[in-house]
Amino acid sequence: MPELPEVETVVRMIRPDLVTRTIVSARFLIPRQLKPQTVAAVRRKIIRQRIIDVSRQGKYILIQLERDLLLIHLRMTGRMFVRDSKSTDLPYERAFFELDNQQTLVFRDPRTLGTISVYNSGEDIPPLKKLGLDPLTEVMTLESLRGKLLRRSIAIKPLLLNQSIWAGIGNIYASEILWEAGIHPEKSANQLSRPQLERLIRAVPLVLGRALKKGGSTLRDFMSPDGKRGAYQKEFRVYDCKDEPCPRCDAPIQQTVQAQRSTYFCKRCQRRR
Numbered sequence: 001m002p003e004l005p006e007v008e009t010v011v012r013m014i015r016p017d018l019v020t021r022t023i024v025s026a027r028f029l030i031p032r033q034l035k036p037q038t039v040a041a042v043r044r045k046i047i048r049q050r051i052i053d054v055s056r057q058g059k060y061i062l063i064q065l066e067r068d069l070l071l072i073h074l075r076m077t078g079r080m081f082v083r084d085s086k087s088t089d090l091p092y093e094r095a096f097f098e099l100d101n102q103q104t105l106v107f108r109d110p111r112t113l114g115t116i117s118v119y120n121s122g123e124d125i126p127p128l129k130k131l132g133l134d135p136l137t138e139v140m141t142l143e144s145l146r147g148k149l150l151r152r153s154i155a156i157k158p159l160l161l162n163q164s165i166w167a168g169i170g171n172i173y174a175s176e177i178l179w180e181a182g183i184h185p186e187k188s189a190n191q192l193s194r195p196q197l198e199r200l201i202r203a204v205p206l207v208l209g210r211a212l213k214k215g216g217s218t219l220r221d222f223m224s225p226d227g228k229r230g231a232y233q234k235e236f237r238v239y240d241c242k243d244e245p246c247p248r249c250d251a252p253i254q255q256t257v258q259a260q261r262s263t264y265f266c267k268r269c270q271r272r273r
């Protein structure tokens with residue numbers, strides 16, 4: 001599933017092809033992906049609008065139009081890329097935004113869990129309002145993190161996944177970040193010591209920035225818009241490394257399950273107490 005580094009990779013690659021172009025037509029093959037909006041309503045809104053900017057918030061892609069905002073979430077298997085409008089549709093291509101230069105922005109999504117929605121500019125956008133800080137562009141202070149965790153007695157790892165502290169961390173990078181910070185994934189969020197909080201604040205942008213430099217991670221099907229696979233999966237410290245030696249201390253990496261998701265950690269470097 002694309003997390004922050006993968007979504008940022010997509011945004012950086014498609015932005016130059018989209019900014020200043022006008023959407024001349026649009027097709028959506030899976031109406032459910034637009035819910036609660038209808039295909040007709042979305043088409044009516046976006047057609048003939050110029051694209052002003054393409055950006056990211058958490059794992060959302062924001063395509064800012066003259067009057068409206070297109071909000072796209074890739075979920076499990078979504079991909080976006082720009083190609084010649086004359087090319088024939090390929091399997092799994094679900095949505096098409098044709099531009100005024102014979103190029104088309106394509107949304108490919110085998111499992112069709114991705115979502116596309118349109119909001120008026122300036123309107124409140126509920127999914128974005130719930131997001132925590134962006135790890136690449138905003139700085140978390142110790143006081144602010146402490147305040148956010150004060151009443152959270154749940155384990156730190158599932159809390160990192162709920163997007164309310166930092167936005168953009170998914171299951172892979174949560175394990176990598178906690179290993180980097182030397183924090184046990186099952187430790188209650190409000191029990192973290194001051195040094196642990198400080199290490200967490202450093203580890204979040206460090207790990208995500210490192211992954212972004214490698215074009216993200218490809219486990220099964222993530223590909224950047226130019227068809228390249230990410231390379232960061234070769235540098236995982238703990239994720240998917242069960243029984244392999246910890247890169248820091250050589251102890252075998254452990255695997256456990258938290259909230260139905262796999263967690264990887266080193267029990268020597270990430271002590272419970």
Ligand SMILES: [Zn+2]
Pocket residue numbers: 246247248249250251266267268269270
């Ligand atoms: Zn270790």
